[in-house]
Amino acid sequence: MPDRLPPLHRVIAALVGLVLLVALGSRARSPDPDTVRIGSVIRSARPVMGTLLEISIWAPTGSEPAAADAALQALLEVTALEKRISSWDSQSKTSEINLAAGAEAVAVGPALEELVSDSLDWARRTEGAFDFTGGPLFELWEQAREKEALPAESEIRARLQLVGYEKVQLRNGTIRLTVPGMKIGFGAVGKGFAADRVAQSLRSSGFPDFIIDVGGDLVIGGKRGDTPWNIAIRHPRRGSHLATIATTDCAITTSGDYERYFTVDDVRYSHIIDPRSGWPARGLTSVTVIAPRGIDADALTTAISVMGVDAGLNLVESIPDVEALMVEEDGSMHLSTGLQMAKGFLTRLQ
Ligand code: AMP
Numbered sequence: 343m344p345d346r347l348p349p350l351h352r353v354i355a356a357l358v359g360l361v362l363l364v365a366l367g368s369r370a371r372s373p374d375p376d377t378v379r380i381g382s383v384i385r386s387a388r389p390v391m392g393t394l395l396e397i398s399i400w401a402p403t404g405s406e407p408a409a410a411d412a413a414l415q416a417l418l419e420v421t422a423l424e425k426r427i428s429s430w431d432s433q434s435k436t437s438e439i440n441l442a443a444g445a446e447a448v449a450v451g452p453a454l455e456e457l458v459s460d461s462l463d464w465a466r467r468t469e470g471a472f473d474f475t476g477g478p479l480f481e482l483w484e485q486a487r488e489k490e491a492l493p494a495e496s497e498i499r500a501r502l503q504l505v506g507y508e509k510v511q512l513r514n515g516t517i518r519l520t521v522p523g524m525k526i527g528f529g530a531v532g533k534g535f536a537a538d539r540v541a542q543s544l545r546s547s548g549f550p551d552f553i554i555d556v557g558g559d560l561v562i563g564g565k566r567g568d569t570p571w572n573i574a575i576r577h578p579r580r581g582s583h584l585a586t587i588a589t590t591d592c593a594i595t596t597s598g599d600y601e602r603y604f605t606v607d608d609v610r611y612s613h614i615i616d617p618r619s620g621w622p623a624r625g626l627t628s629v630t631v632i633a634p635r636g637i638d639a640d641a642l643t644t645a646i647s648v649m650g651v652d653a654g655l656n657l658v659e660s661i662p663d664v665e666a667l668m669v670e671e672d673g674s675m676h677l678s679t680g681l682q683m684a685k686g687f688l689t690r691l692q
């Protein structure tokens with residue numbers, strides 16, 4: 343071997359250096375290690391709000407690095423939002439409001455003001471079937487689920503005294519809970535609200551084509567290239583898909599008793615509670631709502647689970663651009679008029 347060739351260890355060192363450079367270079371272009379590219383779709387995921395937030399962006403060729411940056415930016419915004427609105431985080435504004443219940447009003451930022459304002463609106467429109475002040479009651483039923491034993495009726499009655507959206511004052515950017523012991527929380531709308539915020543963020547970054555999935559609550563923007571996005575709705579009991587919907591620009595949310603429940607004497611108790619009676623909702627196994635915004639779809643799925651088929655359908659039919667699909671415990675299915683007419687879009691309906 344001619345001695346002009348570099349020794350083997352130098353060749354290896356150079357190769358390792360080259361590989362590292364390539365790796366660092368691609369890392370720099372793709373800032374989030376959880377970002378992957380599937381064809382023309384850039385997908386990023388991160389745990390938020392006790393679930394997984396997944397962002398899929400349709401990125402035309404050449405825009406992939408910018409799409410990955412846009413996804414990361416949106417994920418960071420949602421993480422910051424969660425810190426402010428979560429009732430589980432003792433440092434959040436929501437916890438500050440709950441601690442001040444019965445005492446002073448708390449000044450809040452625009453995001454929380456909007457969330458409370460929208461939540462009050464849905465509480466009024468559903469006559470309290472959706473009620474974000476149900477915290478004391480929901481906690482009681484969480485404990486019941488852990489113990490797999492029903493709470494005492496006297497305890498339910500005591501907690502009901504602390505529930506009621508009409509006991510919330512929202513004034514000039516401040517929120518006050520008027521009764522000591524009251525607790526607000528956004529378990530039923532936080533995911534939809536967060537998805538709306540992600541959608542806003544992606545659009546303002548110049549990416550209007552996306553699917554945002556916050557633990558099954560979807561906000562859909564634009565198209566997948568030339569075709570609408572195809573969305574699968576899961577079957578509440580069978581684990582398979584109930585239907586697929588081809589759609590653009592809307593939110594789709596499903597609530598159901600298959601997610602979190604417990605059973606006592608063969609009766610299934612849902613994690614969705616009727617804030618008026620204090621008892622878990624009965625009758626509907628799954629409710630899917632399609633609406634323009636995530637927060638609306640999310641509030642409505644929870645509310646309709648409480649209201650039942652007839653009142654739920656009446657409400658949906660009275661709101662433009664909102665559709666619903668409901669499945670009862672016996673498996674019977676109900677579609678709002680718009681979905682019945684759009685049966686061509688609903689395939690594999692079982
Ligand atoms: P979702 O899965 O969107 O229906 O939200 C369910 C969660 O919202 C529960 O885990 C409770 O924390 C809370 N919740 C239960 N029932 C209601 C209700 N009637 N109104 C508002 N929030 C509720």
Ligand code: MG
Pocket residue numbers: 529530531597639640641642643644
């Ligand atoms: Mg909901």
